[in-house]
Amino acid sequence: MRLKSLLVVIFFSLALCGLSQNSIISEVEIEGNKRTTTNFLKRLAFVKNGSTLDSLKIADDVRRFTLLPSVASASFQLYEIGPENYKVVYNIVENFAIIPGLNVSQDVNDDIAFRTSLFDFNFLGQNQIIGGFYSRNVFGSYGAFWEAPNLFTRKLGFGLNFQNNVLQEPIFFDDGRDVDYKFDSSSFEFRFFYEHNFKNRFEIGLNFAAINYNLLNGDVPDNFPETLELNRILVVGEYQYNNLALEYQYVSGFRSLFSYEFTLDSKGDNDLLRNFFVGRNDFEYFKRVGAKGNWANRLRLGFASNSSTPFAPFALDNQLNIRGVGNVVDRGSASVVVNTEYRYTLYEKGWFAMQGNAFIDAGTWQNPGGDISNLLKAENASLFSGLGLRFIHKRIFNAVFRIDYGFSVGDKSNSGIVFGIGQYF
Numbered sequence: 001m002r003l004k005s006l007l008v009v010i011f012f013s014l015a016l017c018g019l020s021q022n023s024i025i026s027e028v029e030i031e032g033n034k035r036t037t038t039n040f041l042k043r044l045a046f047v048k049n050g051s052t053l054d055s056l057k058i059a060d061d062v063r064r065f066t067l068l069p070s071v072a073s074a075s076f077q078l079y080e081i082g083p084e085n086y087k088v089v090y091n092i093v094e095n096f097a098i099i100p101g102l103n104v105s106q107d108v109n110d111d112i113a114f115r116t117s118l119f120d121f122n123f124l125g126q127n128q129i130i131g132g133f134y135s136r137n138v139f140g141s142y143g144a145f146w147e148a149p150n151l152f153t154r155k156l157g158f159g160l161n162f163q164n165n166v167l168q169e170p171i172f173f174d175d176g177r178d179v180d181y182k183f184d185s186s187s188f189e190f191r192f193f194y195e196h197n198f199k200n201r202f203e204i205g206l207n208f209a210a211i212n213y214n215l216l217n218g219d220v221p222d223n224f225p226e227t228l229e230l231n232r233i234l235v236v237g238e239y240q241y242n243n244l245a246l247e248y249q250y251v252s253g254f255r256s257l258f259s260y261e262f263t264l265d266s267k268g269d270n271d272l273l274r275n276f277f278v279g280r281n282d283f284e285y286f287k288r289v290g291a292k293g294n295w296a297n298r299l300r301l302g303f304a305s306n307s308s309t310p311f312a313p314f315a316l317d318n319q320l321n322i323r324g325v326g327n328v329v330d331r332g333s334a335s336v337v338v339n340t341e342y343r344y345t346l347y348e349k350g351w352f353a354m355q356g357n358a359f360i361d362a363g364t365w366q367n368p369g370g371d372i373s374n375l376l377k378a379e380n381a382s383l384f385s386g387l388g389l390r391f392i393h394k395r396i397f398n399a400v401f402r403i404d405y406g407f408s409v410g411d412k413s414n415s416g417i418v419f420g421i422g423q424y425f
Contacts, residue, residue: 023053027087034094036070037125041092044068044154053086061090063198066246069121069129069397070097095397097122101133101421105319106327107168113137113327119145121397126150129159139166139182149193157193159205162186168216170328171310174369179218185211189236203238207261211273213311228311230268234261244286248394249345249353250294251286258282277305278313284425292345294355298425300337307333312368316382322361323424324384324406324416332365336375339425343390355390359424361406383409390423398422 025047030038042048044064046057058076065074072093079087098120107113119131128151132144147159169183191205215226237260244253260279283299300321302314316322316330321337341359348354364381366374374380388404400422407415418424 023084023086025049025051025053025088026081026085029087029089030092031089032092032094035097035122035125036068036092036094036127040126040150041065041090044150045090047088058088060198065090065092067198068127070095070127072248072395093395095121095395096399097397099397099399103319103421104419106416107137109138109168111138138168141165141167147191147193149195155195157195158190159193160188160190162188169213169311170331172331172368173221173310174367175221177219177221179220180216181213182216183211183213185209191236199241199243201238201240201242203236205236206264207234207236208232209234211268213273225269225272228269228273230266230270230273232266232268232274233264235264236261244284249343249355249390249392249400250288251296252288252294253286255284256281257284272309272311275304275306275313277303279303282425289342292348294343296339296341296343296423296425298337298339300335300339302332302335302337304333307366307371308369309333310368314365316363316365318406318416318418319420322363322382322384322406323359323386323388323404323418324361324408325382325414326416329414330365331368332374332380333368333370334366334372334375335363337361337363341388341424351393351395353390353392353394355392357388357390357404358386359388359404359406360385360409384414385409 026049028042028045028047028049030041033041045061047061062074062076065071072095075091077089077091081087101117103115105113113136115133115135117131117133119129121127121129123130127149129145129147133142135141141164143161143163145161149157151157165185167183169181171179171181187207187209189205189207191203194202196202209232211230213228220226239258241256244251244255258281262277263274266274280300280302285297287295289295304313312331312333314332314335315328316325317328318325339359339361341357343355343357346354346356362383364375366372367380384406386404386406388402391401393399402420402424404418404424406418
């Protein structure tokens, strides 16, 4: 288990403090890896043949390996093979990293919507990610992805993707009328990844998109277009601070994930569709509670520079932020969402674990055309609570099937069941 591995690392770190600084690592071996290539793991490792014996670097290697999608746990053993000469052996327990996915929900017409996917998180044995998805949410959408986080060096990588997303998008107006547009977006994107260290990771790239909106039903206000289009080039990026410790289904620590996009160039209906800047930051905090408990928290902040358009980028939705609220029931140009839940392992044996959870989700939105003070108005806030179950395969990466039932706390009468793969956050 990863906690035991960490304790072993601490013990050896203390024991090695007394060793001579002249001690040398003469051999580095990796055992237990099956699909992940040995050369790839050795390229990631700080410790090389001929390195000075350094307990901190060995500990860093163990942590680096456990952060890989293909690795369930890692540990090490140190052997003296001669005067001031040592061999370090890293022991790897692999995850199964070819993961199918299936999300089932209701679409905006209360019919069945689904998303199915297949991803390999250890493509070529080098923890590259390759895969794609098909979804049906009134209309069909699809996408293909490839990422190689360590393609060029142990810190520098590259990725690209293509997506064609077609959705029925509810749009809300100040006078209370709701209309539906068909949203059609085709985009190609590439990104560079840079991992400064274990805790800090950067992404930056370009996104080329062609976007169309066509009225499906409803009466739009006078002089409001029934058809809109935009061709745009975006700078997209992400910064992640990750200080999480993972032990199978348990998580502890803090993570911050900031994602952003801003427009380099756009042609078309700029007044309604162009957002010069869109940013979102997730702050996540996890704490172990006893042997089987886990307290999980997320604060999500979002802001878009174009506050006057009804085509606002942040949606109030079951699958995105508040469980039980419904499917795209509101939109906003700024948002604040808080999710907190307590997870408890009800049953665990071998590779299988089952968790129960109790959660509270709350959020508030800035109305399109409104000002930031909208976030403080009670009528723009939603508060939901609920219960859920998690069925977990501990040896398959992200193999968590979740089901949650959320219900409104307050004046609203909404409630609903939300299914998905992976923890909600």
